[in-house]
Amino acid sequence: MADARHTKVLIIGSGPAGYTAAIYASRAMLNPILVQGLQPGGQLTITTEVENWPGDTEVQGPDLMVRMEAHAKAMGAEVIADYISSVDLSKRPFTAQSDSGTVYTCDALILATGAQAKWLGIPTEEKFKGFGVSACATCDGFFYRGKEVVVIGGGNTAVEEALFLTNFASKVTLIHRRDTLRAEKILQDRLFKNPKVDLMWHHSVEEVVGTEAPLGVTGVRARHVETGEITLVPCDGFFVAIGHAPSSELVKDQLDLHHGGYVKVTPGTCNTSIPGVFAAGDLTDHIYRQAVTSAGMGCMAALDAERFLAEQEE
Structure with a gap:
């Protein structure tokens, strides 16, 4: 009972x-x-x-x-x-x-x-969850020491994740579908001043690409929201930070x-x-x-x- x-x-x-x-x-x-x-x-x-x-x-x-x-x-x-x-x-x-x-x-x-955490909802995101796709930089950032990572988002969450990842990664690319961020100004200032951060405006992520055996991320395909042009961004980790x-x-x-x-x-x-x-x-x-x-x-x-x-x- x-x-x-x-x-x-x-x-x-x-x-x-x-x-x-x-x-x-x-x-x-x-x-x-x-x-x-x-x-x-x-x-x-x-x-x-x-x-x-x-x-x-x-x-x-x-x-x-x-x-x-x-x-x-x-x-x-x-x-x-x-x-x-x-x-x-x-x-x-x-x-x-x-x-x-x-x-x-x-x-x-x-x-x-x-x-x-919210997710993008694309099939390859689900496929690589836990194998290079994460929604928590503080949980998984350590695994990307000396590696390149991508963060998607434009609010406080995304900027905080990107800044935290600079403690480990050799390069952090922040992808955002607009040309301005919603994050607090103090966070934006820190982001823009950080030499490890690259910003990729007017893009969304269409697909996560990687290896099958072992399962792992090698990059993301980003689409320009205005022209539709696809760019392959090499990375070892992809962090989704689009809110909650x-x-x-x-x-x-x-x-x-x-x-x-x-x-x-x-x-x-x-x-x-x-x-x-x-x-x-x-x-x-x-x-x-x-x-x-x-x-x-x-x-x-x-x-x-x-x-x-x-x-x-x-």
Whole structure:
């Protein structure tokens, strides 16, 4: 028989939003349970230097998340290494089924499942994933010491990945379909000044090419978006950095979504379309997508949950 656990507040996800929600819910004496998910610590665990977290001129992403987890535990939150595979929001208490077999029930649910890297969706990208194609420079950059790599994208993610890869690669080519980047100006300045970086404007990647035995990347075919001309760009690694998509699969058929899958909340709150279910962080934020705003929303979600539970008791 599966284990059953009940809690007043269940938090799904363990990035800045989830851990901050756990801290505030613990301080409200709600004894929350936080289930970490597949990537404990969220996207910051695959980020190196974080320079925009207030109070830290520079901090390593994984170190920051270790501190947040420790803070949540110190406040009294129960942090569990498990993965929630399905939820039932049709009635209260809400039910969450985990991979371990444990069934969690809760009076209030805080969703903080974050976002995942987007992919181009071309067949050869899938073929070479893990064999030269990656969406995480901080995970795989070390393997390209002294080699040439290609990054595609034009936002903060792409520029941060490209800059990080210059620590290892002999050359980094950044491919972007426009002639200007969306990244913050300070990041653009660093990129343009780096002698290891080449920029390839007005191009998209059509195909990843490589060897069969062993499986490995040898280059990408880039198409000029205006002329259609194809250029083969030699490389040993190809990094996709075109942004992230919200991890809303758990609730896509149960909660109102908008802007391509982000959970919709009432402006100024973390209230979703179902009373007692709250959403915070990158799962709901299609505008800012910052660690500090995610943490702020985690605080809001916990306070909203506390208020909701108090009203139910009354």
